[in-house]
Amino acid sequence: MTRIVEAGSRRNMLKAAALLPVVAAGAARAQAAPPSDLLVFARDTREPDLVLPLWPEGKMPGGPIPAMTERVDDQTDNAGLRYRVAEHVTRPTLSFFAPTANPTGASVLILPGGGYSRVGIDREGYETARWFNAQGIAAFVLRYRLPADRWGGGALVALQDAQRAMRLIRAGGRWSVDPKRVTVLGGSAGGHLAISLCVKVYDRTYPVIDAADRLLTRPDGAILLYPVVSMGAGAHTGSKLALLGPDASAADAAAWSFDQRLPGITPPIFLAHAVHDRVVPVDHALALFGAVRGSGGAVDMHLFEDGAHGLGLRGDPAWPMSDWPNLARRWQVRNGLA
Template structure:
């Protein structure tokens, strides 16, 4: 048996403890018990399946999973993360917790939102439900900003695919009253200070992702609903600064979604907009850790977020 001197054991213990304490995460219900808006009482339970990624469906109790950087690294910034999955599932680790861990490593609090997916079985007006949860989630984070060492005016959002649609909906309809306030948290602003949209579904019209539209609005939505949930048509002068990333060869969500949002954002918003298009990448590449070119996108986003401070 190898015996280490006491001082070496002490130093090793401190190192291990420091590593454990460097990043903290916690899971919090975003609604008080029995006060979830637009929810029907059923026996339906949440489903979690893990194959190559963790897929969550039938969410009944929306939560935020909060990853906080060590105080010595914290920048005061935070980002809420909306995983994609066509409004049918949440690619929870692929486009959620993996992103949060990257952000934490760079001093940004990463907050994964497990939002409810549209369901005629469990909800009254299913098309409003993801936005309801998104508005509440960002308000909840603002309410805890002092406790979590977050600047309440430096809270951004990032969404992937259908999660990008939800993020863009929040960024353009943050002041749309889609639920009745349940407590004082709901008096806080739901406006993101900046947003990143990754291969997002933007329109519910011609270039939409049909699976996302069908799940959110149904197979034959009215023209009014199509317009309301086409985020490019909801941009105004107060729409937050936006960075969009897409691949030219995306077969699931045409790159025109990002291109059109970018063009209208720059025409209407007073905030900065930027678009980065990869020549290849397809759809749903997540953090793209195995792709030498695509995996650069998180660093591009960090540079852009830091550049906002000079505006």
């Protein structure tokens, strides 16, 4: 089932309302905060309850490790909000945020963006985790390795980390979650990584290390925010260069593009994008929508006239796009993922 919402004019909103009675019904069931309240989670200083190394010592695939030093660029944005970004990640980690009220058993794996050359920590990461926690959902933020650093494993290293993270979440141990209600959320290049996790479900990207590596990597749903989709024509130049290098072949680009017909294995998808996104064109979202539809998959696509790339929870409250967490929440409820 496919639903499209285009926000930005009264006429389009009325058309969308006629198309989406089920979303209106779902709103009554969802616990939601108005967009102006979302900044509460950005201002919060709560750090993860637990930070785990992703791989056992000496077992990390994708080597050799490039000669570099991992660092965190710790800045403050114009609104006074903390904006940390990790660079040259050599020890990928999974940060766990326990639900703060009424745990539901559902969980989300968050893959922040950064063009495959950096990976966000606060915006799209910890802030979003805190919001999900308030809805009773356990949240995990992945600090993944970056293909731009030219690992021996090339483009695969980020996907290796994402697959391992999904398996560890389902394996449990230090947390208790329903292994059949794990959503992945990704923004920008993190959205591309999330799509890769949804599509390359049969790709064994590393040898089995332990019992967790026998668990499924396919998410049960995907929330994609302004995602990079294609590495071919119209690719986001920075992400393509970081992922595939300067001499990528057409075959390499095709292997990491999701704008053509996809295998019919993708989970339900929630897709949000601003029409005037100046970083990743809205054509990426439109192409993914067509590809999922062509495979018979389920996708809710929300297009917004006003918005910004990488807004996370920090969007202008006047923009309908800033309400994406509440829209995603309703989608999760409807799909049994909350």
